Amino acid sequence: MAQTSPESFMKPRAMPLTAQLLIFHVHLLVANVIGQKCHYQVENANADVAASPGQTSCLIQQRADTGKAVIEPKESPFSPAQWQCISQYGASVDADLPGFARRLEQRRFGGTGKASADGSVILGAGFGTTATRSLAAFARQLGLAVHHCKQGKREDIPEFWMRLLNITSMQHPNGLDGCLSTVDAMNFSEAFDQGNDLLLDTPMAEHFLDFYAVSPQSKVILTNRNAVDWVKARLQWDETMAAPLHSPCGMKLAPMTPETAKRLYEAHNRLVRCIVPAEKLTEINVFDGSPLDVPALSDFLGKGRPEFPPLFPRVSDQRWGDEAKQDFAICITGQIRRLELKTKVERLVRPLMERNFRVVVALVLDPRATASYIHRGSGEEFDDFVVVDGNFSSLQQAAEMFPSGITLLGDAFIPRDYPVDARYAEDLYSQSPEMGFEYAGHRAQSHMRQWEALERCGQLLISPVSHANYTLRLRDDSAILEPFVPRLDLLDESGVYAPACSSFGGVNDKFALIVGRGIARHYFALSLDMVRHRFDEIHQLMVSSVPRRCNPEHALKIMFDLSQTKIKTLEPDNVPVVPSKNLRRDGKTYQCIYTLNDDYNDCIPERSRVRITDIQGGFSVRKTGSTRARPDFLCEGTELGF
Ligand SMILES: *[C@@H]1O[C@H](CO)[C@@H](O)[C@H](O)[C@H]1NC(C)=O
Ligand SMILES: *[C@@H]1O[C@H](CO)[C@@H](O)[C@H](O)[C@H]1NC(C)=O
Ligand SMILES: *[C@@H]1O[C@H](CO)[C@@H](O)[C@H](O)[C@H]1NC(C)=O
Ligand SMILES: *[C@@H]1O[C@H](CO)[C@@H](O)[C@H](O)[C@H]1NC(C)=O
Secondary structure (H helix, E strand, O other): OOOOOHHHHHOOOOOOHHHHHHHHHHHHHHHHOOOOOOOOOOOOOOHHHHHOHHHHHHHHHHHHHHOOOOOOOOOOOOOHHHHHHHHHHHHHHHHHOOOHHHHHHHOOOOEOOOOOOOOOOEEEOOOOOOOHHHHHHHHHHOOOOEEEOOOOOHHHOOHHHHHHHHHHHOOOOOHHHHHHHHHHOOEHHHHHOOOOOEEEOOOOOOOHHHHHHHOOOOOEEEEOOOHHHHHHHHHHHOOOOEOOOOOOOOOEOOOOOHHHHHHHHHHHHHHHHHHOOHHHEEEEOOOOOOOOOHHHHHHHOOOOOOOOOOOOOEOOOOOOOOOOOOEEEEEEEEEHHHOOOHHHHHHHHHHHHHOOOEEEEEEEEEOOOOOOOOOOOOOOEEOOEEEEOOOOOOHHHHHOOOOOOOEEEEEEOOOOOOOOOHHHHHHHHHHOHHHOHHHHHHHHHHHHHHHHHHHHHHHHHHOOOOOOOEEEEEEOOEEEOOOOOOOHHHOOOOEEEEEOOOOOOOOOOOEEEEEOHHHHHHHHHHHHHHHHHOHHHHHHHHHHOOOOOOOHHHHHHHHHHHOOOEEEEEOHHHOOEEEEEEEEEOOEEEEEEEOOOHHHHOOOOHHHHHHHHHHOOOEEEOOOOOOOOOOOEEEEEEEOOO
16 A cells, blocks of 8 residues: 655645545545445555546536535645545445445544644554553653553543543444534644643544644554454453444444454554554554564654663553452562572462462663672682572563563663762771772662662652552562562551561661552652762761661661651561572582571571471582581572573
């Protein structure tokens, strides 16, 4: 099918408006003459052909037949070639729904809105159930403001959209004519007045020509999937959904044959491809198994091509009336190279899903190979073992570990590296001067990055895809020692829960569990904000404490105290979560937990310790020459396989 060339799209109109509209009507009228000799040629995208003598006579005949000689010109921003696309669409649909083209002909696209030359708002032209929520989450992650119909409670949907949703999905009391005149009286420009950068989901596809008519310079994203699959998925989602049709006015999908629904769906997609200039159109299909070009999509959305693109989100179904199901959000921050996922998925995500939680995972991970960490880094030797990186080098790889049915967001976290207050590095140095000042500086910067990553994770989770009832914060290298569904009966909404162990005189900062949304939001933003803006107070309290403790755990406790956030602790039996390392010997890699420090050691529930070392062939590792009573690591007996 011919595309509108950019020139013809931009060029001043080649013929007067009335003439164009006349042609449009000619097409539609001609298309209406079902079974007559003036059959409309859908393959021919040259609008001028409509004025050819044969068809003109046909038009005259048709006019005479219907007595409809006067054509009301309606102002239109569309070019002749674009009208051609619309008339082709009308003709395709008419084959299944006779009379549709006539209805379309009666429409005033854009309602009372005016075509704007400002094309800055991007339009989603795909029907719902084509991954529009995933696209919405992606765009928000890039910093765009997005309208999506299912972004919260029904009450939160702006009036314009609610009105249009009603028109789309409900029969009008005055029938089809009543519906069409109501929609013609709507002002589609209002949709562009709400500060959004991207408009998605129902009823964007159902009223695509209305939105496009008032914003004809807009870029368009067509979310798509196999038509047969779409019909099935759409009915499963909600069997009261509207037919995949322009201005459906309450016509439903359910009573149609699947073949009809498929044809209508495909006709819409052809219309979009025909009417939108190729360079302003992007099509995405996340269902057909082909890799999505995430950098190109980011570029199309005006955000450039990132070297480390975020994950294209996977947003699981969240239907109206599903509110009874509770969201459990898990934020994982750190570095991709150090990421442990096996126990997180098997012992946390899956048990939560089995307990009927809707699980949301946000990964905020530094993807760079050069990222390094401070303690027990890759290459360090323990006896004849060596510490090695984890199993992942990209977010996409990590994403494959997660079962379907969860919502998964992933951000390639390149820290902005806010300057660290020099006093913080000095404070850390004063605590362990034997390690040198440079080491203290690295630690300080590493803490800053953790705080920044937490803030980023909070931003991802606070987006409308997740208003979690419970939020768990984990580190990249945290291992879950046994199947873990938090004892929710122990929790209330008044504070942040941290493990009682490994607190180093403050608050264990490797794990946090929060009930409700308000405190979660506060928790994620707190550290970065306070360390950047209230460091004087933190520093004062840190150096004046007795005994003097300068470490991130103590800093966190001070920040919680200053912001009057209640801290509650959980006993190790209720938090079987500790940092882990991969130790490698003779080509075999094992997952090990660090036990040397008293604080860490206390974090290991007794039954996990017994399971690891006594039941499943686990073993311990001690650094050569160490004279300490305790081994450095406890390792699981089964190999990791990488
Ligand atoms: C949409 O329809 C519902 C149900 O009939 C009605 O309560 C609501 O007022 C309508 N909203 C708008 C904005 O028309
Ligand atoms: C339609 O809405 C736009 C944007 O809100 C406004 O500027 C314009 O005046 C409205 N037009 C009519 C006819 O109400
Ligand atoms: C879960 O959170 C949602 C949204 O914040 C809220 O409406 C719902 O009542 C919560 N459910 C429970 C059981 O707390
Ligand atoms: C390592 O990655 C592969 C493929 O990405 C995966 O199948 C395997 O389960 C992973 N192993 C661990 C221990 O994470």
